[in-house]
Amino acid sequence: MSRATVDLKSDVYRILAWSVVLPALVVWPFLSAMPAITLFGGGLTVPELSINLLLLLTGFWSIFGAYLAAIYARGNTARAEHQPTNNRSLLLGAYALAWTTLYLIVVLASR
Secondary structure (H helix, E strand, O other), X not given: OOHHHHHHHHHHHHHHHHHHHHHHXXXXXXXXXXXXXXXXXOOOOHHHHHHHHHHHHHOHHHHHHHHHHHHHHHOXXXXXXXXXXXXXXXHHHHHHHHHHHHHHHHHHHOO
């Protein structure tokens, strides 16, 4: 295979991967707030409470807070150097897709 064919194939796979993870990345922050709202609602059993607490701790807002804390701890010079690569972004998208799928399974199972 020529170099152009390999690059084209790689680009097509990257576009397909982004088309799968992008919808999950869009709804992930909104869905990550739902366990907190559920916890404040009250009237939960112990398994429901623990599942919602686990989802809250592994959701977008906890990870975003840890990311901001890491940036602050590194100082101002690290911000300009740290640019996410496509592979890291796709890994985050895959995590968001898995979290969103798990959340939807939990919500549908609790009904």
